[in-house]
Amino acid sequence: MKRIRTGAVVTGLAAAGLLGTFAIPASAGAAATSAPASTATAPATAPVTTASAVTASAKTATAATAPANVAYNKACGAGYGVVDHVNVGRAGTVYLTWNDRTGENCVVTVRTKPGPAVYMLAGIFLTGNTEIGASDSGAYTTYAGPVYLPARAQCVSWRGMIADQFVSAQGHCG
Structure with a gap:
C-alpha cells in the first residue's frame, strides 16, 4: 500500500486557497476552532487542519483544480x-x-x-x-x-x- 504524504496534500490545498485556517487554542485539550481567512496578522497558535476539513476540501480541490482530460488518442484501434x-x-x-x-x-x-x-x-x-x-x-x-x-x-x-x-x-x- 502506498502512503500518501498528507502534509503535501494539505499544503497543496492551502496553496490553492481551498482550506480555511484552523488553529489550536493555547489551552491543552481544547477543540480546534476556525479563524477567518481574512485575518491580517498571523494567529497566535499553530495552524492545523482537521480530517473533516481535508476530506471536504479534497472533493472541492478535485473539482476546482483537476485539469481537463487529455483526449483519448485512439491507440487501442478501430472499434474501441x-x-x-x-x-x-x-x-x-x-x-x-x-x-x-x-x-x-x-x-x-x-x-x-x-x-x-x-x-x-x-x-x-x-x-x-x-x-x-x-x-x-x-x-x-x-x-x-x-x-x-x-x-x-x-x-x-x-x-x-x-x-x-x-x-x-x-x-x-x-
Missing part, C-alpha cells in the same frame, strides 16, 4: 470506445475502452503534455485475479499501452501510472 477514465493527477489520464465486436477491453495511459521520457504504466486485469491480465510499462514520452484483455461477461480492474502518480479503478463488466 471509451468506457471510463481516471485522471492521473495533472500528469495525464488512463482510459478504459471496450470493443463489443471482439469482447476485449483495452487500457492506455496518456500524458497531458508529452515531454522527456518518464516511467509510465498501463495495466488491466480480471477483478480479483491479477494473474490474468496485461500491462505495459517503461520510460515513455507520450503514452503507455495499449494493453488488451478479452473479458466478455467478466469484470476488470485497470490502472495507470505517470512518474510517481498511480491510479486504479474497477467495476466495469463486459
Whole structure:
C-alpha cells in the first residue's frame, strides 16, 4: 500500500486557497476552532487542519483544480470506445475502452503534455485475479499501452501510472 504524504496534500490545498485556517487554542485539550481567512496578522497558535476539513476540501480541490482530460488518442484501434477514465493527477489520464465486436477491453495511459521520457504504466486485469491480465510499462514520452484483455461477461480492474502518480479503478463488466 502506498502512503500518501498528507502534509503535501494539505499544503497543496492551502496553496490553492481551498482550506480555511484552523488553529489550536493555547489551552491543552481544547477543540480546534476556525479563524477567518481574512485575518491580517498571523494567529497566535499553530495552524492545523482537521480530517473533516481535508476530506471536504479534497472533493472541492478535485473539482476546482483537476485539469481537463487529455483526449483519448485512439491507440487501442478501430472499434474501441471509451468506457471510463481516471485522471492521473495533472500528469495525464488512463482510459478504459471496450470493443463489443471482439469482447476485449483495452487500457492506455496518456500524458497531458508529452515531454522527456518518464516511467509510465498501463495495466488491466480480471477483478480479483491479477494473474490474468496485461500491462505495459517503461520510460515513455507520450503514452503507455495499449494493453488488451478479452473479458466478455467478466469484470476488470485497470490502472495507470505517470512518474510517481498511480491510479486504479474497477467495476466495469463486459
